Amino acid sequence: MKRLLTSLLILGGCLSFQALAVDSTQQLATQAKQERVTQKKYNQQREALFNKSEQELKQLKSELEAKKSALDAQNTALAQTFSANEETLANLEQQLRLETGSLGEVFGVVRQSAKSLQAEQQLSVSSIDANQYIPVVNDIVAATKLPSMDQLTGLWFAFNEQIQASGQIRQVMLPFRTGTGTLETVPAARLGAYGVVGEQGYLRWSNERSDAQDYSKQPEPTPTLTLLSDATPFSMQSVVIDPSRGVILEQLALSPTWQDRLAAGGVVGKIILGLLIVGLLIALIRGVALTLTRIKIKKQLKTPQQPGKNPLGRVLSAYDKDKVHSAEALELRLLEVVVDEQADLEKGLSMLKLLAALAPMLGLLGTVTGMIETFQVITQFGNADPKVMAGGISMALVTTVLGLIAAMPLLLAHNILSSQAESIRNVLEKQGIGLVAEQAELDHSQPMAIKQDLEVQSQGAA
Template structure:
């Protein structure tokens, strides 16, 4: 196309001077016509050449486009295969990750179980040598207790073999005489009873107790724990063989932990001391509430509900008795409802006298009932306050010393639990007693009202006759 445009422009530029000279000479026009014809032929040839070139390029472009389309289709197909393969690889990766996590968890459990059992066997190790134990088993088990150590199969077999031998030895008992270190540290000959592989009792003169194996010591050593009189008697009978029949013996199933650090003997006084300062007012409330309940039980227990008999006495002529002569509230109410001459008055006046008499009789009956109720409500609140105080104390200890030692936390927890328990132990009986005492007062009140109503009805019917 560029060649065609160039040829047209050359023709126009060549013809312009000729036509501008007003067509002066015909020969010039002939030459121009020949030139134009020549240029037309050249232009046609150029156009044909350009058209052929365009057709060739178009064909080439079509072939290139088809080839690109085929390549794109092949690329898309390959990408689909790669995506499918990638999804499969990801699924396999997830399966392998889950399997790896399971195996790692199993390995952690195995390592933890082996480490814990090895430590348990070392800490509560037999107080005397068990026959059949492998040489150097203690050193091997100590290596197995390392945090990052993963046991080999041989080490696991050694641990299992040692535990089986210890369990087997735990079912045997042996009575021997051997040197032991008693509580004062001296080495003496004592009668020792081995029951099981992990515990032994001894008797050396008047001293009895339990033995433990101290690493590096030449003989077993006595625990600092002092048996009470009952335990000492059982140990002496079992060691000397003087007991008739089987003799029960105390056993420390924790492998010596309780004997090495025995818990303090708890009594009522120690429980009160562990309860903190809020336990004292709760106990005071309990004592005061108990005294008030006892007084109310005695007082209300003497009150009889005999309103019907009192009304019958008044109606059958016994009307000259004064109001103070009544022994029960119903009798006093009935006497107050009558006139000083002993005759019932009109119904309206008798109703007013009934209300006044019942109101006068209520205060002695309801005395201390509200106090008992208030004490029953305050007691659990004080227990809750003690619980909050104990929890605050526990968190202060955790902040200062951490939570590694449970004994440091026991004081606050004991205060929290003991005050809550004491508050409930005081509140529940007081509430029950308040309920029964209130029912008793209501019964007496109903008896007084029933007696007064009966007397009013009897007076009304007598006046109508």
């Protein structure tokens, strides 16, 4: 019985498990079926999108192919038109060459001549009043076709106008720019095509601004409007003309004067000039004194018995025939007098020599100072612009020149004055030597006379 119950229980469990398994299998099958339906719908949607995109791409391809065909046809038509135009242009150029013939060369010559005349009109002062045909010349220069007969005639008149204006001295009224910037109308004289002269001299004319200004520096002699107005062809004097039409006159303003060069030397240059002036004063004073001394010595040589107030007179005064002294004592006395006179003769020459040696050293100092200033400018501005370095370079060069200029006359004056003093000293020494020789002869003759007197006295006693 128990076994039967157990079997029934096992059978019931199996049946229950089998029922559960059947239910699970049915659920899984239902779920898989639903998933397949969902996937099928999604695939159908994707296929629909792909089909739609494919249709759009096919339509776009068809449109592009149609456009390409249209562009190809247009390109072919344009190529044919271009070829036809090229052929037509070649035919027209050939026809132009045949019709123009040598006129093309004439057109080139006319344009070249017009350009030359245009440059002349832009640079020449004759455009102040000879400007009637300037527009005609400008039209010919800018033209791209053959000039007309009227233009050729105008070009001929423009050349004729410039030729006549270049040989005229003509009174004109022109706008003048004053130093304050105001514009005034003043009378002037045009000297051909070279310059314009006002009341104060040459005027700088500008064709771009159509006004005139003063030059900062005028040439010598300076032509004026009054001089040209009062002159006649027979009384006309020579007039300075700038053939470069103002370039040389502008450079004349840049050429420094001697005051500018001295100012460029700075403090060192002024010191050198001061030394030169002092040295020349010393040389002048000593030169006059030595000259007067030589004149007095020449007069003294003619009257040696009457010593005067001069170096030779004082030397002669040292010798006194009435006094009894030896030749050695007289020589020392004369040497003392000559030494005193030599010191007086050479007074100031040592200072003159010192100034002559000091001037080049100061010039070298100015050169070094100028170079230091130049290098400082280069350090500050970082370039080597001559205009920026002009101050230092001017000091470096001018002081050297001033030092040499000051040293040369001072050395020459020292040499001349030393030679004069040496010449006077030689005269004094020569006269002193003569006095010593005279005294030595006198000393030698006195013992001989005493001896002869003694001999005479002894013979008389006998």
